[in-house]
Amino acid sequence: MRKTNLDTRTITKVIGILLIVLAIMMLSNLLIEKTIATLSASKKSLPIYCVETDEKKVAISFDAAWGNDDTDVLLSILDEYNVKTTFFLVKMWVDKYPEDVKKMIAAGHDIGNHSSTHPHMSKLSEEGIKKELMDAHDAVKNLTGYEMDLFRPPFGDYNDKLVDTAKDCGYYTIQWDVDSLDWKEYGADHEVKTVLQHKALGNGSIILFHNDAKYTPEALPAILKGLQDEGYEIVPISEIIIRDDYYMDHTGRQMKKE
Incomplete structure (x- = not known):
């Protein structure tokens, strides 16, 4: 037992x-x-949505693909608040409004590549992607001598092939982590609150606007003032991204290598 x-x-x-x-x-x-x-996930090719930084800086950007009625107004407002920003331009827009491209550069703003014809570039072949990029690149360079190295995919649409091909062409692919939603035309007050109260807003944020959005000229002064009152320095994207020795986390935040 x-x-x-x-x-x-x-x-x-x-x-x-x-x-x-x-x-x-x-x-x-x-x-x-x-x-x-x-x-x-870390091997996936990601665009830059925002940047890890201890400095209280944000970058605002405008996509210009279609209209142009408000460009002079926007440039005047930016000048009033002593703000430099980044304009992403489609070649069709450059061809139609060459004098405004020159005004942007003369005022000290960044110029970025937003493709030649504004297609869904993730659906293109590598050769098609290069043509979209370089046709726009050459149009700006021939017009102004300016060498672009920032690229924003039309519609925010991308895949690994697009990001990698853009890099091969000498471009940093740029998205955003704060969308003003100006393109939805909800009104100026809504646009101001959307930006200033956005949960992602912080050091290194990249904010998206459009040069032809209905309420952006009305909303922009309050947004710029609000950001500056919060202690943010508003800079062009070229002054906020990390150029070398960086990696991307899974959210698209650009990080400096230790």
Whole structure:
């Protein structure tokens, strides 16, 4: 009888140990799978949505693809608040409004590439992507001598091939982490609140506007003042991104390598 009790206790202990070992193995497998997933995500080619920085700086940007009625007004407001920004231009727009391109550069603003014809560039071949980029690049360079190196995909649409091809052409691909939603035309007050109260707004943020949005000329002064009152310095994207020795986290935040 005693021998049977001893055997039962031994078996119980062995089963307990086996269960612990099994649990450890399952946990290890989960950690390995998570690590593999993280490494896979880190290999994905991501555009720059925002930048990790201790400096209280943000960048605002305007996409210009279609209209031009408000460009002079926007330039005047930016000058009034002593703000330099980044205009992403489509070649069709450059061809139609060459004098305004010159005004932007003369005023000290960045000029970025927004494609030649504003297509969904993730659907193009590598050759098609290069043509869209370089046709726009050459149009601005031939007009002004300005060498663009910032690129924003039309519609915010991208894939690995687009980001990698743009890099091969000498471009940093730029998105945004704060969308003013000016293109939805909800009104000036809504636009101001959307930017100033945006949960992502912080050091290194990149804010999206459009040069032809209905309410942006009305909303922009309050937005600029609000950002400056909060202590932010508003700079062009070229002054906020990290040029070398960086990596992208899984959210598209550009980080300096240690």
